[in-house]
């Protein structure tokens with residue numbers, strides 16, 4: 004029988020939205036860009052809530068606090084807003100720093116999500132947190148790579164067997180203590196990482212993979228925005 008503890012275990016999402024969105028080049032911060040009237044940030048929060056997140060910590064740029072607070076007024080779950088940093092890793096660390104206020108000493112499942120992956124299906128969110136609950140210290144959603152990939156260096160270039168490659172999406176899920184320890188260790192040595200699973204590997208923990216979904220694509224360029232609008236409008 005499942006213990007009531009594990010049923011009651013909190014699921015907290017940290018949504019990083021503090022980037023500059025330079026590749027998109029929109030007039031407003033990327034996470035506030037509306038798709039059919041709803042911002043990327045609010046779409047992400049809705050999907051996370053549908054997948055089981057109970058509260059969210061939203062990490063925003065220092066110079067856009069008022070605009071983000073206005074958008075968060077219509078958030079679909081309880082949120083705390085904090086200011087991010089220069090690198091994504093700094094923004095995640097700022098979000099993690101709020102966990103003691105939300106959870107005290109309690110353990111929990113922490114989902115770290117890019118606001119820019121606004122259409123992540125609730126199924127993906129659920130698979131990630133279920134795998135953490137089942138005992139994995141760190142879980143990432145992945146998809147097969149469809150392009151042929153070449154590695155390029157000073158000696159020339161060569162194709163890489165793409166059947167061995169996976170694209171990594173978010174939310175990435177962690178047991179609270181694992182991700183807190185990983186970020187603390189990185190901060191101590193000043194080691195940069197490109198995602199949170201890499202942070203956990205740095206401290207010697209294994210990362211489990213679950214199926215991601217093409218809909219969890221990251222809105223990065225103007226072309227991605229066209230795709231996002233088509234998805235929101237249900238266009239074939």
Ligand code: CTP
Nearest residue numbers: 019020021022023024025026089090094118119
């Ligand atoms: N992010 C963040 N803090 C940073 C950098 C990125 O919170 N210092 C967040 C972004 O807001 C985004 C996610 O990390 O939701 C993934 O980053 P990316 O898609 O690269 O967004 P940006 O960094 O904003 O875009 P760009 O790299 O084109 O400037």
Ligand code: MG
Nearest residue numbers: 022023024091
């Ligand atoms: Mg970036």
